[in-house]
Amino acid sequence: MRTAVVAVVSGVVGIAIGAAGWGLLGPDHDSTDSKPAASPASAGTTAAAPDASAGHHYKSAQAIADALEAAGFTVSQLHKSADAGYMGQVGGSAYDFTVTDKAGKPAGDSGINLFPNPEAVKAWAELSKGMGGVAVTGDTWAVSLATSGDTARADSLRLAPKIAKVLGGEVQS
Template identity: 60%
Template sequence: MRSTRVFPVAAVLVVVLSACSGDPSPDRTTTTSATNRTPGATHGAEGRYESAQGIVDALNQAGFTVSEPQKNDGASYVTEVGGAGYEFTVTDSAEHAAPDSAGINMFPNAEALRVWTEISKGFGGIAITGHTWAVSLPTGSEAARSASRRLAPKIAKVLDGTVQQ
Protein backbone atom coordinates (compact mmCIF):
# COMPACT_ATOMS: atom_id res chain seq x y z
CA MET A 1 0.00 0.00 0.00
CA ARG A 2 1.54 3.31 -1.00
CA SER A 3 1.32 6.30 1.29
CA THR A 4 -0.76 8.23 -1.26
CA ARG A 5 -3.90 6.20 -0.72
CA VAL A 6 -6.41 7.73 1.65
CA PHE A 7 -8.97 5.46 3.27
CA PRO A 8 -11.72 6.39 5.67
CA VAL A 9 -10.52 6.03 9.24
CA ALA A 10 -13.24 3.48 10.07
CA ALA A 11 -12.18 1.26 7.16
CA VAL A 12 -8.54 1.45 8.22
CA LEU A 13 -9.45 0.53 11.79
CA VAL A 14 -11.44 -2.48 10.59
CA VAL A 15 -8.52 -3.60 8.44
CA VAL A 16 -6.03 -3.04 11.27
CA LEU A 17 -8.13 -4.98 13.74
CA SER A 18 -8.72 -7.76 11.23
CA ALA A 19 -5.08 -7.94 10.24
CA CYS A 20 -3.85 -7.98 13.83
CA SER A 21 -6.17 -10.73 15.06
CA GLY A 22 -6.80 -14.28 13.96
CA ASP A 23 -4.76 -16.41 11.61
CA PRO A 24 -3.61 -14.59 8.50
CA SER A 25 -3.98 -16.55 5.30
CA PRO A 26 -0.75 -18.18 4.12
CA ASP A 27 -0.75 -16.36 0.78
CA ARG A 28 -0.60 -13.00 2.52
CA THR A 29 2.15 -13.65 5.06
CA THR A 30 5.13 -14.40 2.87
CA THR A 31 8.27 -12.80 4.21
CA THR A 32 11.80 -13.17 2.96
CA SER A 33 14.74 -12.01 5.03
CA ALA A 34 17.73 -10.52 3.27
CA THR A 35 20.90 -11.79 4.86
CA ASN A 36 23.54 -10.64 2.38
CA ARG A 37 24.52 -7.07 1.77
CA THR A 38 25.64 -5.74 -1.56
CA PRO A 39 29.35 -4.82 -1.44
CA GLY A 40 29.90 -1.08 -1.57
CA ALA A 41 26.35 -0.11 -0.68
CA THR A 42 25.92 2.28 2.23
CA HIS A 43 23.82 0.71 4.91
CA GLY A 44 22.28 1.86 8.06
CA ALA A 45 23.17 -0.42 10.94
CA GLU A 46 20.95 -3.52 10.66
CA GLY A 47 18.65 -2.01 8.05
CA ARG A 48 18.33 1.33 9.85
CA TYR A 49 17.93 4.37 7.65
CA GLU A 50 17.16 7.80 9.03
CA SER A 51 15.80 9.30 5.81
CA ALA A 52 14.20 8.51 2.47
CA GLN A 53 17.27 10.03 0.83
CA GLY A 54 19.48 7.50 2.64
CA ILE A 55 17.41 4.67 1.14
CA VAL A 56 17.59 6.24 -2.33
CA ASP A 57 21.35 6.73 -2.00
CA ALA A 58 21.87 3.06 -1.02
CA LEU A 59 19.80 1.90 -4.01
CA ASN A 60 21.67 4.26 -6.36
CA GLN A 61 25.02 3.05 -5.07
CA ALA A 62 23.94 -0.58 -5.64
CA GLY A 63 23.16 0.15 -9.32
CA PHE A 64 19.39 0.68 -9.23
CA THR A 65 17.87 3.52 -11.23
CA VAL A 66 15.82 5.66 -8.86
CA SER A 67 14.26 9.09 -8.94
CA GLU A 68 14.61 11.69 -6.22
CA PRO A 69 12.08 11.10 -3.44
CA GLN A 70 9.19 13.57 -3.46
CA LYS A 71 7.53 14.18 -0.11
CA ASN A 72 3.83 13.38 -0.03
CA ASP A 73 2.00 15.42 2.58
CA GLY A 74 -1.42 13.88 1.87
CA ALA A 75 -3.39 12.36 4.72
CA SER A 76 -2.60 8.68 5.24
CA TYR A 77 -1.91 6.22 8.02
CA VAL A 78 1.79 7.14 7.78
CA THR A 79 1.19 10.85 8.39
CA GLU A 80 -1.48 10.18 11.03
CA VAL A 81 1.06 8.31 13.19
CA GLY A 82 3.66 11.05 12.77
CA GLY A 83 5.66 9.55 9.92
CA ALA A 84 6.49 10.82 6.46
CA GLY A 85 5.75 9.40 3.02
CA TYR A 86 7.67 9.89 -0.20
CA GLU A 87 7.11 8.84 -3.80
CA PHE A 88 9.85 7.76 -6.17
CA THR A 89 10.50 5.31 -8.99
CA VAL A 90 12.88 2.38 -8.80
CA THR A 91 14.09 -0.19 -11.30
CA ASP A 92 17.13 -2.40 -11.60
CA SER A 93 18.07 -1.64 -15.20
CA ALA A 94 17.35 0.62 -18.13
CA GLU A 95 15.71 -2.33 -19.92
CA HIS A 96 13.10 -2.63 -17.16
CA ALA A 97 11.24 0.66 -16.87
CA ALA A 98 9.62 1.37 -13.52
CA PRO A 99 5.95 0.38 -13.97
CA ASP A 100 4.60 3.03 -11.58
CA SER A 101 5.71 5.08 -8.62
CA ALA A 102 6.80 3.38 -5.43
CA GLY A 103 6.77 4.77 -1.93
CA ILE A 104 9.17 5.21 0.93
CA ASN A 105 7.49 5.46 4.31
CA MET A 106 9.44 6.61 7.35
CA PHE A 107 7.68 5.67 10.60
CA PRO A 108 8.18 7.17 14.07
CA ASN A 109 8.57 3.71 15.66
CA ALA A 110 8.58 -0.02 14.98
CA GLU A 111 4.98 -0.51 16.19
CA ALA A 112 3.62 1.96 13.61
CA LEU A 113 5.57 0.09 10.92
CA ARG A 114 4.20 -3.27 12.12
CA VAL A 115 0.60 -2.04 11.90
CA TRP A 116 1.21 -0.53 8.45
CA THR A 117 2.78 -3.81 7.28
CA GLU A 118 -0.36 -5.74 8.24
CA ILE A 119 -2.55 -3.16 6.47
CA SER A 120 -0.36 -3.37 3.36
CA LYS A 121 -0.53 -7.18 3.34
CA GLY A 122 -4.33 -6.97 3.74
CA PHE A 123 -4.51 -4.93 0.55
CA GLY A 124 -2.15 -7.25 -1.33
CA GLY A 125 0.84 -4.91 -1.13
CA ILE A 126 4.46 -5.79 -1.78
CA ALA A 127 6.93 -3.99 0.44
CA ILE A 128 10.41 -4.18 1.90
CA THR A 129 10.65 -3.21 5.55
CA GLY A 130 13.48 -2.33 7.90
CA HIS A 131 13.76 -0.91 11.40
CA THR A 132 11.24 1.96 10.99
CA TRP A 133 10.93 2.31 7.21
CA ALA A 134 9.18 0.62 4.31
CA VAL A 135 9.66 0.70 0.57
CA SER A 136 6.22 0.07 -0.90
CA LEU A 137 6.30 -1.24 -4.47
CA PRO A 138 3.58 -0.75 -7.10
CA THR A 139 0.83 -3.37 -7.46
CA GLY A 140 -1.80 -1.51 -9.50
CA SER A 141 -1.55 -3.79 -12.53
CA GLU A 142 -0.37 -7.32 -13.21
CA ALA A 143 2.75 -5.92 -14.95
CA ALA A 144 3.52 -3.74 -11.91
CA ARG A 145 2.89 -6.63 -9.50
CA SER A 146 5.18 -8.91 -11.53
CA ALA A 147 7.95 -6.29 -11.64
CA SER A 148 7.56 -5.65 -7.90
CA ARG A 149 7.83 -9.37 -7.09
CA ARG A 150 11.02 -9.50 -9.16
CA LEU A 151 12.52 -6.36 -7.60
CA ALA A 152 11.56 -6.91 -3.95
CA PRO A 153 14.25 -9.49 -3.03
CA LYS A 154 16.93 -7.44 -4.79
CA ILE A 155 15.94 -4.27 -2.94
CA ALA A 156 15.72 -6.19 0.35
CA LYS A 157 19.26 -7.49 -0.13
CA VAL A 158 20.66 -3.99 -0.70
CA LEU A 159 18.77 -2.39 2.19
CA ASP A 160 19.14 -5.34 4.60
CA GLY A 161 15.35 -5.44 4.79
CA THR A 162 12.56 -8.01 4.72
CA VAL A 163 10.13 -8.62 1.86
CA GLN A 164 6.51 -8.40 3.02
CA GLN A 165 3.61 -9.59 0.87
Protein backbone atom coordinates (compact mmCIF):
# COMPACT_ATOMS: atom_id res chain seq x y z
CA MET A 1 0.00 0.00 0.00
CA ARG A 2 2.78 2.41 0.95
CA THR A 3 4.58 1.72 -2.37
CA ALA A 4 1.39 2.44 -4.32
CA VAL A 5 0.89 5.74 -2.50
CA VAL A 6 4.52 6.75 -3.14
CA ALA A 7 4.15 5.84 -6.82
CA VAL A 8 0.94 7.87 -7.16
CA VAL A 9 2.43 10.88 -5.36
CA SER A 10 5.59 10.66 -7.50
CA GLY A 11 3.47 10.49 -10.65
CA VAL A 12 1.39 13.50 -9.62
CA VAL A 13 4.53 15.50 -8.79
CA GLY A 14 6.05 14.53 -12.16
CA ILE A 15 2.89 15.54 -13.98
CA ALA A 16 2.75 18.85 -12.10
CA ILE A 17 6.33 19.64 -13.04
CA GLY A 18 5.72 18.66 -16.66
CA ALA A 19 2.45 20.58 -16.77
CA ALA A 20 4.34 23.68 -15.78
CA GLY A 21 6.30 22.87 -18.95
CA TRP A 22 9.39 24.87 -19.80
CA GLY A 23 12.14 26.49 -21.68
CA LEU A 24 14.42 26.76 -24.59
CA LEU A 25 17.96 26.45 -25.82
CA GLY A 26 19.34 23.03 -26.39
CA PRO A 27 20.47 20.58 -29.01
CA ASP A 28 17.36 21.12 -31.12
CA HIS A 29 18.09 24.83 -31.54
CA ASP A 30 16.59 24.74 -35.07
CA SER A 31 14.45 27.78 -35.84
CA THR A 32 12.69 26.39 -38.88
CA ASP A 33 9.06 25.46 -38.82
CA SER A 34 7.14 23.70 -41.51
CA LYS A 35 3.81 25.19 -42.39
CA PRO A 36 1.01 23.25 -44.03
CA ALA A 37 0.47 23.77 -47.74
CA ALA A 38 -1.93 26.57 -48.52
CA SER A 39 -5.40 25.50 -49.50
CA PRO A 40 -6.75 26.71 -52.84
CA ALA A 41 -9.03 29.14 -51.00
CA SER A 42 -6.13 30.80 -49.20
CA ALA A 43 -3.39 30.45 -51.81
CA GLY A 44 -3.70 34.05 -52.97
CA THR A 45 -3.85 35.64 -49.53
CA THR A 46 -1.11 36.63 -47.13
CA ALA A 47 -1.35 37.33 -43.43
CA ALA A 48 1.03 38.72 -40.82
CA ALA A 49 0.19 35.90 -38.42
CA PRO A 50 -1.01 32.36 -39.09
CA ASP A 51 -4.68 31.56 -38.64
CA ALA A 52 -5.32 29.47 -35.50
CA SER A 53 -7.13 26.86 -37.59
CA ALA A 54 -3.99 26.25 -39.66
CA GLY A 55 -2.45 24.04 -36.95
CA HIS A 56 1.18 25.03 -37.51
CA HIS A 57 3.87 22.48 -36.79
CA TYR A 58 7.04 23.67 -35.08
CA LYS A 59 10.15 21.50 -35.12
CA SER A 60 11.76 23.15 -32.10
CA ALA A 61 11.11 25.30 -29.08
CA GLN A 62 13.38 27.91 -30.65
CA ALA A 63 11.05 28.08 -33.67
CA ILE A 64 8.14 28.83 -31.33
CA ALA A 65 10.13 31.50 -29.49
CA ASP A 66 11.22 33.03 -32.81
CA ALA A 67 7.60 33.19 -34.02
CA LEU A 68 6.56 34.93 -30.79
CA GLU A 69 9.42 37.43 -31.04
CA ALA A 70 8.62 38.13 -34.70
CA ALA A 71 5.05 38.97 -33.61
CA GLY A 72 6.28 41.52 -31.05
CA PHE A 73 6.37 39.44 -27.87
CA THR A 74 9.39 39.70 -25.56
CA VAL A 75 10.91 36.26 -25.01
CA SER A 76 13.85 35.67 -22.66
CA GLN A 77 15.73 33.09 -20.60
CA LEU A 78 15.31 30.34 -23.20
CA HIS A 79 16.80 27.06 -21.98
CA LYS A 80 16.16 23.35 -21.80
CA SER A 81 14.46 22.36 -18.56
CA ALA A 82 16.63 20.53 -16.05
CA ASP A 83 13.61 18.56 -14.82
CA ALA A 84 11.45 17.30 -17.68
CA GLY A 85 9.13 15.29 -15.36
CA TYR A 86 6.06 14.21 -17.31
CA MET A 87 7.60 15.32 -20.60
CA GLY A 88 10.52 12.95 -20.12
CA GLN A 89 8.12 10.13 -19.28
CA VAL A 90 6.21 10.52 -22.55
CA GLY A 91 9.33 10.99 -24.69
CA GLY A 92 9.00 14.74 -25.12
CA SER A 93 11.17 17.74 -24.32
CA ALA A 94 10.51 20.59 -21.91
CA TYR A 95 11.95 24.09 -22.09
CA ASP A 96 11.81 27.09 -19.72
CA PHE A 97 11.34 30.68 -20.85
CA THR A 98 9.54 33.91 -20.10
CA VAL A 99 7.15 35.67 -22.46
CA THR A 100 5.31 38.98 -22.33
CA ASP A 101 3.75 41.45 -24.72
CA LYS A 102 4.65 44.51 -22.64
CA ALA A 103 8.17 45.96 -22.70
CA GLY A 104 9.71 46.22 -19.26
CA LYS A 105 6.96 44.18 -17.61
CA PRO A 106 8.34 41.20 -15.70
CA ALA A 107 7.20 37.97 -17.32
CA GLY A 108 6.33 34.94 -15.25
CA ASP A 109 8.01 31.60 -15.77
CA SER A 110 6.45 29.80 -18.69
CA GLY A 111 7.35 26.79 -20.77
CA ILE A 112 7.38 25.19 -24.17
CA ASN A 113 6.73 21.46 -24.42
CA LEU A 114 7.45 19.37 -27.49
CA PHE A 115 5.52 16.10 -27.54
CA PRO A 116 6.13 12.90 -29.52
CA ASN A 117 2.56 12.81 -30.90
CA PRO A 118 -0.83 14.60 -30.83
CA GLU A 119 -2.27 12.12 -28.32
CA ALA A 120 0.37 13.09 -25.75
CA VAL A 121 -0.52 16.79 -26.25
CA LYS A 122 -4.21 16.06 -25.65
CA ALA A 123 -3.50 14.06 -22.48
CA TRP A 124 -1.16 16.76 -21.17
CA ALA A 125 -3.71 19.53 -21.94
CA GLU A 126 -6.36 17.74 -19.88
CA LEU A 127 -3.93 17.35 -16.97
CA SER A 128 -2.89 20.99 -17.23
CA LYS A 129 -6.49 22.25 -17.29
CA GLY A 130 -7.32 20.01 -14.34
CA MET A 131 -4.59 21.72 -12.32
CA GLY A 132 -5.70 25.24 -13.33
CA GLY A 133 -3.10 25.69 -16.05
CA VAL A 134 -3.29 28.11 -18.96
CA ALA A 135 -1.71 26.95 -22.20
CA VAL A 136 -1.77 27.17 -25.97
CA THR A 137 -1.49 23.85 -27.79
CA GLY A 138 -0.75 22.79 -31.33
CA ASP A 139 -0.23 19.48 -33.07
CA THR A 140 2.80 18.31 -31.05
CA TRP A 141 3.65 21.38 -28.97
CA ALA A 142 2.34 23.46 -26.09
CA VAL A 143 3.18 26.82 -24.59
CA SER A 144 2.43 26.59 -20.88
CA LEU A 145 1.90 30.02 -19.33
CA ALA A 146 2.55 31.24 -15.79
CA THR A 147 -0.19 30.65 -13.21
CA SER A 148 1.77 31.11 -9.96
CA GLY A 149 -0.71 33.65 -8.58
CA ASP A 150 -3.89 35.54 -9.43
CA THR A 151 -1.98 38.27 -11.29
CA ALA A 152 0.09 35.80 -13.30
CA ARG A 153 -2.99 33.72 -14.16
CA ALA A 154 -4.96 36.80 -15.26
CA ASP A 155 -2.04 37.94 -17.43
CA SER A 156 -1.74 34.45 -18.94
CA LEU A 157 -5.47 34.34 -19.72
CA ARG A 158 -5.03 37.69 -21.49
CA LEU A 159 -1.93 36.55 -23.41
CA ALA A 160 -3.14 33.07 -24.41
CA PRO A 161 -5.48 34.13 -27.27
CA LYS A 162 -2.77 36.41 -28.69
CA ILE A 163 -0.20 33.61 -28.58
CA ALA A 164 -2.72 31.17 -30.10
CA LYS A 165 -3.30 33.53 -33.02
CA VAL A 166 0.42 33.96 -33.67
CA LEU A 167 1.29 30.27 -33.40
CA GLY A 168 -1.85 28.80 -34.94
CA GLY A 169 -2.78 27.00 -31.73
CA GLU A 170 -5.71 26.53 -29.37
CA VAL A 171 -6.14 28.04 -25.90
CA GLN A 172 -6.44 25.53 -23.07
CA SER A 173 -7.62 26.84 -19.68
